[in-house]
Amino acid sequence: MEETRIAVIAIVVEDREQVNTMNEILHDYGKYIIGRMGIPYPKREISLISIAIDAPNDIISSLCGKLGNLNGLTVKAAYSKV
Numbered sequence: 001m002e003e004t005r006i007a008v009i010a011i012v013v014e015d016r017e018q019v020n021t022m023n024e025i026l027h028d029y030g031k032y033i034i035g036r037m038g039i040p041y042p043k044r045e046i047s048l049i050s051i052a053i054d055a056p057n058d059i060i061s062s063l064c065g066k067l068g069n070l071n072g073l074t075v076k077a078a079y080s081k082v
Helices: 016-028 057-068
Strands: 007-015 033-041 046-055 073-079
Touching: 007 016, 007 057, 016 046, 016 057, 046 057, 057 073
Parallel strands: none
Antiparallel strands: 007 046, 007 073, 033 046
8 A cells, every 4th residue: 555644735725717627637636635625715805624644745746736836826835744
């Protein structure tokens, strides 16, 4: 079995037009996703999303890359040391 890492991916959505594409990408990685939390912030017209994931490092990097390539999304990952 391939070694996996636990990470949290933070997504700031500034362009709501990208939400459907973002959700399709997240669906493709669904078997690795532990949980997800979304917080709309109407005052600033953005949404904040956190994704908890348990996956091989290359999968996490691939997911972050695909999401980060969408205009209007800012994506960062924080990895667990365990």
